[in-house]
Amino acid sequence: MKILIIEDEARIAKRIERMTRNFFDKEVQILLCDSLENGLHAIEQHPIDLLLLDLNLNGEDGFEILQSVVVKSFQTIIISAYTDKAISAFNYGVLDFVPKPFDESRLRQAFTRFTTPEKQSNGNIQFLAVKKGKSIKLITIKDIKYIKGAGIYTELHLSDGRMELHDKSLESLEKLLPPQFERIHKSYILCWNEADKLVVEAGGRYNMLLKNGELLPVGRSKYKEIRHKLI
The missing domain is CATH 3.40.50.2300 (Response regulator)
Known part of the structure; x- marks a missing residue:
């Protein structure tokens, strides 16, 4: 280190x-x-x-x-x-x-x-910053629908349909984000305000249906916890 x-x-x-x-x-x-x-x-x-x-x-x-x-x-x-x-x-x-x-x-x-790997957010973060060429662009937290792991980067998926790449890992972001952001899968963090309902597919696969119709995978280890939160 x-x-x-x-x-x-x-x-x-x-x-x-x-x-x-x-x-x-x-x-x-x-x-x-x-x-x-x-x-x-x-x-x-x-x-x-x-x-x-x-x-x-x-x-x-x-x-x-x-x-x-x-x-x-x-x-x-x-x-x-x-x-x-x-x-x-x-x-x-x-x-x-x-x-x-x-x-x-x-x-x-x-x-x-x-x-500590678990989230210990202070809840005060207002934006994430992404590098665009030689400049820095601020992404407002409330505009983020979900975040997807993408190798050494993460993808910030925004409410207007855009996607921005961020340098921090999912694990790093999970510690910083406010409580409404939930790790639902090893590769996804979801803004809970975007969740609609859980979908169970054949073969025991689980997905989260978002309010805009998108489907995100839900990890098996997260399924019970998320199901209880939706009740």
Whole structure:
């Protein structure tokens, strides 16, 4: 696992590094950057799994990094004293916001969210960002009908019939999305507002009929849980 820490105060950066190694194993790869420029360069040069980001980098706004990497496949945890920016950060789909000053137990809580496969959504995310050429396009959460896994990407299927590719995996998105999004199959996350009824086919196959007439597969392990929710 490779983790990038972007923090301009060397003492705090070393403290975060120590706590990070305490939680994960001693062999985890940790990169330290002390500026916006170095952080962006590291992100371009190294495939990372987790970003730990301060929002005040020697007077530079860490939000510039957040806005530029929001479409990347890794998860982001903010560690910052700027708690007034927490809601905006969650809107960008960060996994957690750890306010300074912090202790090891609070940072471990954030790391647990990262390592836990089950959904632990904060419910505040307002949009997902997709990269279109050299620009970033924001997709409003309420416009998403369902999300389909597509290899290393995911497909965002929208209410107007369009489809956009996103860099984050289904597992990553499942942790971020609000409660109305339900994993119904290993390859599908559905906005529950779009569900109409379950359809049982010959051979014990299950599908979800959407309000627009589309059919999505339902996993066998999910069938009973979903059936109860529809009663």
